[in-house]
Amino acid sequence: MAALDSTENAFPPLFDVGAVWAKLWRGRLTVLACIGAALALALLYLAVTKPTYTATASLLIDPRDARSTRFETVLPGIGADSAAVASQVFVIESRDLLMAVFENEGIERDPEFANGGLLSFLTRSGGLEKDVIFRRFERRVSVERAGLTYVIEVSFKSETAEKAARIANSIVERYRTGLAGDRESANSDVNARLADRIAALQANVSEADRAVGDFKVRHEILDPAAGGTLQSQIDQLTTQLIDARAGADQAKGRYDQATAAGASAAGLAMRPEIVSSTTIDRLRTDYNQRAAELANAEAIYQSRHPTIRRLRSELARTSTLMTMEAERITRELKAKYELSAETVAMLEAKLAALRGQSQAADAAEVELRRLKARAEAARSVLDDVLKRAEETAQMRGLQLSEAKVIGVAAPPVQPTWPTPLLLLPVSAALGLLAGCGLAVVGSPPDRQPDRAEPAEPDEAGRAALSRVEAVPTSLGRYALPGLAGAGAAARIRAMRRRFLQRGGEAFSQNTLKLVRRIIARLTEHPAPYTLLISAVRSAPEAKLAGAMIGIGLQQAGQNVLVVEFSGQPRPGELNAGVFINGASGLPTIVRAITGDAGPFVLDADLAGDFDFVLLLGPPLAERDFDAALFAKVDLMLFTLAADENAAEAAGLLRQRLAADGIARSVTLVIAAEEAETADAVTPLQGAAQ
Known part of the structure; x- marks a missing residue:
């Protein structure tokens, strides 16, 4: 995880609005030029483009089958099935139906479709092939079903309003004629097949009757009458x-x-x-x-x-x-x-x-x-x-078509394309976007002295820098809920309730800001990230700070494990494995402090399950604190009580930690929430150094 730049209270924005606006202002002429060019191209397109008119005819596929007799029809109707109605769209768009309209209307000789355009003029070629002309005609046809209804809309685009209406109506009429013709053709085919079959059936009946009579005579079976x-x-x-x-x-x-x-x-x-x-x-x-x-x-x-x-x-x-x-x-x-x-x-x-x-x-x-x-x-x-x-x-002539024309295509008054009211605003918007992009990309980068690589300091600079780095960064002061004289577990429960109850939004936001500032100081590497949370002198403040940071990370969607170090753990704690702390609700394990154990390393079977590991170490002033045990942690957080002296704490840190340890250390002050501010969290006091 890359280290993130942070301010005092939050992450920096994804991009600097002011810097972007400054770039746009410097490139305002480019933006205006792009908008003007886009509008000019749009006007040129409007001037040279022929208008296109769209005429639409509406069909109703009536699922009700009108019966003039009680005879069963040879070819039943389309039916009320939604899939059957939807399939009629593909029937209307079929090549056979459109080809019939194409030939009846003489589209092959129509200059609107047969003209090859500029390409044919440049290549000196003759007329287009019939298949190419038909594909042009086919692309002008649009057939759509109106939602889940039984209405089908047939549209056609043409440079002439009358031609668009005529061809749309011709397609609809051809479809209706085809439906009626299919039924009549089905009747004729069935009649022809039945006529051929009747002669064979009559011969079968005669043969069967003759076989019965011959059998009676041969076996002398007389009529009972x-x-x-x-x-x-x-x-x-x-x-x-x-x-x-x-x-x-x-x-x-x-x-x-x-x-x-x-x-x-x-x-x-x-x-x-x-x-x-x-x-x-x-x-x-x-x-x-x-x-x-x-x-x-x-x-x-x-x-x-x-x-x-x-x-x-x-x-x-x-x-x-x-x-x-x-x-x-x-x-x-x-x-x-x-x-x-x-x-x-x-x-x-x-x-x-x-x-x-x-x-x-x-x-x-x-x-x-x-x-x-x-x-x-x-x-x-x-x-x-x-x-x-x-x-x-x-049944000939008695079957009605289930496709009814409910809207005849009329010549449209206004062209459907191009539309100046749509094309000009869109062109201006595209020109604006293009101009803004060119202005931002073409503008020279802003100077960022605070992010530039520092020059190699001289000996005096290195001495001054070492003196500055000897003072750990302070993350400010936090007032936590709970009574001042209560135990750490009770104050942790009160803090957890503040996270969950109404009115604790300010406390949750300040905690998340603290979490962001901590994450900003980490160097990216595979999870988990290890944080040491210890007190300078008072252990309860470290537990409170660890619970606050752990709950904040958990609220941010991270898997957190708390490791409590104890010089003399109670029987059974070391082998208990991971358990949920009753006060904080965080997964917790207990480890003993041994002098010859070396740097702390989390077990391999637990390392892949958590994103952050919070080590609750002994206070810095106690003799159990071993800096070598925490040599591999990513960040060390030392808590101070409200009445502790920050200068004395800084001196103690310089005594117990090396220069690299101090560079990986921060401090924060943990105080009890005052009675008059029970519904709010005391804001941070002081900025990070």
Whole structure:
């Protein structure tokens, strides 16, 4: 840290205002000449520069989408997204849009843009290339979004007010036309693609329907409405089988009854219950009549009477006929039973075959459903495409542009450049700055005898200088808060409260001034800087001065470490490490004074953490004070009590310190604050010698 020049109470200013003003006054003609030259150049520029007019048109990007129908548009609007609105600025500034305006307005043949200027005249070259002219035109276009609104301002600069307004409006109209054209183009493109797709979709639907029909025919899957499905046939056969089984069971019952009845008279009597037969009925009636006649004849005639023989012969013949009829009926019932059994067997075989076909048809039905689903999906897609094609066809001419012109560019009345009211004051200010700079730089340097290197003194001068340096510099007198008879810790706490409480600004400023004066006496080197703070005779004043300087350095943003030296430290203090002093609030360590330790050097692990190290040494008058211990300190501060004699203190310093120690020493007086000045700090008395 370089040593700083200091006055009695503060650092010197960064620059001497008086010296600078003196230089400016001496160079006032240069300043006035620069101002005049700047104004002359500005007037010349105003005379030769063509005026430029700026016309601005305003667009509103309306995020609301006006719908004339409920159809969904092919190309939706820009939307309310802020990024989408901001991107429209780049759309308007795009090369394609500006190139269209460039060609429509014939800018390539406009002398304002196509003229090569002085450079083309000197080089004897022809007209400019189209790309160069377009870049000139492009630089005249300015598109900006008005804050975070939906308003976009399109500006154009030209040498003619009417041309500026016309081209600005042309850019806006081209943008709006492009938006509408994009939507119509999107509709046309979609319609064309849909038309190409519809034919393919119709072919897919036809193919899918044909596949379903072929599959039904191939697997004999009939329409359920026609009643010819396998399930209906199975149901019909099941009904027929049930009926056939019932008829077979009935025929079997009758056959069994007829077999059980036999051909006896009793069996013949049971025949009508089994089956109805007119022949049996006539034979039974004839048999009964002949039996009655035989019984009457036996009652009248003898057994050998011809009538009885005749009747018996006729009765036997009738019985034989009845037996033959009974056997015939039994055979008929058996035949019916066998026929019914064959019918049941045939129906069961058919039903089994149909059930087998039904199982195969179930697997075919799965494939049929898949084919139907495919056909239905193809038909659904075709319907959607046809509907969308019809919607997009009807949307032509119904879509409105979301960009609305809210401000048409009008020919400006006043040019935007050059503006004399702006150019002339700015030129005068620039000339003033240039003139002041030239006056300060070109002025000869002021003489500074107090800062010049001193000449080599002669022997008498060196003797006088040694006598002067034998007296340490005095930093003045400081009245510190706290009661005069109180201990050092209590007075340090009172001083710390004065730093922090309201009304202590004067005390804080005086302390910071003292800190600046101390820093000004230091020679720059890597941190930390070591300061010895000791008393001439009274130790409490040294502690008070050390606390005041440490708190002042801490208020100035420096890291401060306090080292207290003690001849007989209390047990545990030497190994306690760094602790915060309860009175001053500063980091503190305790070190013992040993005669053979050599110059004090701070531990390496602590040196990098602090900017200043304050050594609170023993009083100068005590025998524990060892000048060799403090040989490497940057500055030694010795405090005097208010009642101590400064001359006696100076003599004691010359006895205990060498010449270089006295050169690195300063003194200051520490006094107690008087009661009537409890709210203020006593000002410094005396100036530094």
